Amino acid sequence: MNSNLKNTQLAGWLFALPGTALIFLFIVLPFLFAIGLSLTNQRLISPNPTEFVGLDNYQRLLSVSIVTLSPTTDAQGQILLDDNGQPKYPRLRSITRNKATPEYKGMREWFRWHSGDQAKVVIARDVVFMKALTNTLLFVLFVAPIQAGLALGLALLVNQKLAGINVFRTIYFMPVVVSIVVVSLLWRFIYDGNNGLLNSVLSSLTWGWFTPIDWLGKSETALGSIMAMSVWQGVGFHMVIWLSGLQTISPTYYEAGDIEGASRWQAFRYITWPGLRHTAVLVLIVITMQAFALFAQIDVMTAGGPRDSTQTLVFQAVERGYGKQDISGGSTISVVLFVIVLCISILQRYLTRERT
Amino acid sequence: MASVSLKNVQKNFGDTLVIKGVDIEIEHGEFVVFVGPSGCGKSTLLRMIAGLEDISAGDLSIGEKVVNALPPKERGVSMVFQSYAIFPHMTVRENVAFGLTIAKVPDAEKNAKVQNAARILQMEHLLDRRPNQLSGGQRQRVAIGRAIVREPAVFLFDEPLSNLDAALRMDMRMEIANLHKQLDATMIYVTHDQVEAMTLADKIVVLRDGEVMQAGAPMDLYLEPDNQFVAGFLGSPAMNFIQVNVSELDATHAMVIGPGLAPTRVPHRGRAHTAGQSMTFGLRPQHMWPAEDGKLAGVVGISERLGSETVVNFRLQDDSSLIASLGTDQIFTPGQTVAFDFDPETAHLFADLK
Secondary structure: OHHHHHHHHHHHHHHHHHHHHHHHHHHHHHHHHHHHHOOEOOOOOOOOOOOEOOOHHHHHHHOEEEEEEOOOEOOOOOEOEOOOOOEOOOOOHHHHOOOOOHHHOOOEEEEEEEEOOEEEEEEEOOHHHHHHHHHHHHHHHHHHHHHHHHHHHHHHHHOOOOOOHHHHHHHHHHHHHOOHHHHHHHHHHHOOOOOOHHHHHHHHHOOOOOOOOOOOOOOOOHHHHHHHHHHHHHHHHHHHHHHHHHOOOOHHHHHHHHHHOOOHHHHHHHHHHHHOHHHHHHHHHHHHHHHHOOOHHHHHHOOOOOOOOOOOHHHHHHHHHHHOOOHHHHHHHHHHHHHHHHHHHHHHHHHOOOOO | OOOEEEEEEEEEEOOEEEEEEEEEEEOOOOEEEEEOOOOOOHHHHHHHHHOOOOOOEEEEEEOOEEOOOOOHHHHOEEEEOOOOOOOOOOOHHHHHOHHHHHOOOOHHHHHHHHHHHHHHOOOHHHOOOOHHHOOHHHHHHHHHHHHHOOOOOEEEEEOOOOOOOHHHHHHHHHHHHHHHHHHOOEEEEEEOOHHHHHHHOOEEEEEEOOEEEEEEOHHHHHHOOOOHHHHHHOOOOOOEEEEEEEEEEOOOEEEEEEOOEEEEEEEOOOOOOOOOOEEEEEEOHHHEEEOOOOOEEEEEEEEEEOOOOEEEEEEOOOOOEEEEEEOOOOOOOOOOEEEEEEOHHHOEEEOOOO
C-alpha cells in the first residue's frame, strides 16, 4: 500500500515533468537570465569582457528630471520674442552640456510646458524608453476597457438562442485564429494613406469631402490606429471567455428574474454581471497582460515610428537587445515591464477581490 | 381575488404534444396540487401558468382575465423553484427584497415588508447572511420569502421540497400548509410525492402523459378513484391490482373471478358492461386481513415488521404479487401459505389500463 502510494506520487510528478521542464527552460530561466544580464554591460556579441555594473542600466533607463528655462532677455531685461510673438528660450543644451551641471549631461528633452514666462522642461536620459512607456500605458488604458467591454457586448449578443448564431460566433472569433502578423499586414493596406480601404470608404461615405489620412504615417493617428486594429483582432478571444462565463449562470436565475419582473437591464445588473465576477477578473488581467506585450503589430506596421509615436516597451526591448545588440539594455526593459505588469495584476486582483 | 382557470390548454414542443388539452378550475384561495410521475407534464403546466412557457392552444385565465400573452410579471404570480434560485451574491435580505427592488419600492416600505416576511417564516436572524451560509431548509425559506413579499395573487411551487431530507420535508410541509392559511392566497403546487399531495391539497389534480386523470378533493380521489392510474398513484403501499373476469352483473355490483380470487360480488361503479369482460380488480393493502377461508390465497414472499404495522408480500396461484398492510405486528415466514379476506365493498373494478 505504502509503495503504491509512493508510486502514484511519482507518476504524478512524471506527468508534470515535461510541462514544468519547458516552463522552467523557456520562461523561468530566461527571466532569471534577464535579471542577471540587466546588472551587467553584456552585449550580444562583443570581444570585451562582461562587467558587473550594478543598477547603472536602470538608472540610465529611468532617470527623469525637470529643469526650468527662463526666457532670454535683452540688456534692458525685456523678454525677447520670436517670430510668432512667443518668448524665446535658451537652448536646452545650455544645461545638458554645461560643465556646471554634470548631473544633466546627456539627457534630452521629453516634453515641456509653460508656467508664466518660465518653461518647465522634462528631460530624460532615455527619451525613447519614456515614450515607449507612455505609449504602452496609453495602449493598455484604452485597449483593456474597450476590448473587454466590446467583447462582453458581443458575448451577450451571441449568447442568444437564435438560428445560425454559431455563424456569428465564428465570424467574431475568426480574427483570433489568423496570425497577428497576417492581420497586421492586412491592416497596413487598410490604413494605407493613398488608396487604403479605410480612406476609400470614408471618402465615398462623405462624397469626397473627407481628405485621405496616412493613418500610420502621422504621429497623431498612428497609435490610435494600432489600438483600433488590436481591439478588433483580440475581441473575439475575450468574447469566448465571457461566453463561457455567461453559460455558467443557471437559466433558473433568469426565470426567477422574469417572475419577479426584472427588465433586461435589471436582469443584467442583478443576475448576469454578479455572475460574471470571476470571468471579469480573468478577462481584465489577461487583456492587460496581452496589451503590455504589444509587439507584433508595431514591428510589422510602424517599427515604432513615426517620430517614436508607436514605440512600446516590448518593441524597444527587442529592438535594443537584438537590433542594437545591447542585450543588457533589452533585459533591463524586460525586467521593468515585468515589475509593472506584476504590480498592476496585484492591484487588479485586490480591487476585484471578493468582499465578505 | 384570483381564481385560475385553464380551458383546453395545450402545449407542443415541435410535433410532440406534451399537454393534451387540460381543463382545470381553481377557486380563489384554493390549494391545488398537481401530482403525477415524472414526465407527466405537471411542471410544464405550472411553467405555462407562470408564463415561463408559451401556451400553444387554449385559454389560461387568472382572475377572470385571459393572460396567455402576458409576461410573468403582469400575471401577478410568484414562484418557488425546485433549485430555490436564490442569488448567491446577495444577502438573504437582498434576495427576499429582490422583487421589490426591481419594482423600485421605497426603502422604508421595502424593509417593512421584508421584516414581515422574515417574521412569518421565522428567519429574522438570517437576514444578513449569504446563501452559502444557509442550510437547505433555510434556503427554501428564503425562496418562499422572496415569493410572499410581493403579495401575489397566486403562488406557484415547483417541487419545492424535493431537495430536502425526509424530516425537514415534513416540517416544511406543515409550514407551507400554515402559510396557506395565513396568506389566504391561491397556491398551485407541483410534486411527484403523493404524501405531499394528500396532506397539503384542497384539490388534487392527477396528471399522466399531459392529461388530467382525475381532479378532486384528496379523500374523494383516494376513496373513489376514477381509474386504475389514480388508484395506484395515491396511497402507500400502492393499491393491489389483479386481472379478473366478470361472470355476471347487475346495476351496481358484478361477480368477478380470477386466479387466486374466489368468486366475489364487488361494486362496479358503472364500469362493468358485459359478462365475460376482462377487468382489473383493485384492493388497498390496508383493507385486507388474514383469514383461514379468505378469498385471496397465496404463498408469503417477504414480510416486513415495522412495529406499528406489518407489510406482507404474497403471491397468488398465477404468480401475481400482492401486498397486505396489517395494522398490528404479526409474524409470517417466507413460503408459508396464507389467505386474506376483505370487505368486497372496499374493492374496486377498473377497465383495463391502456
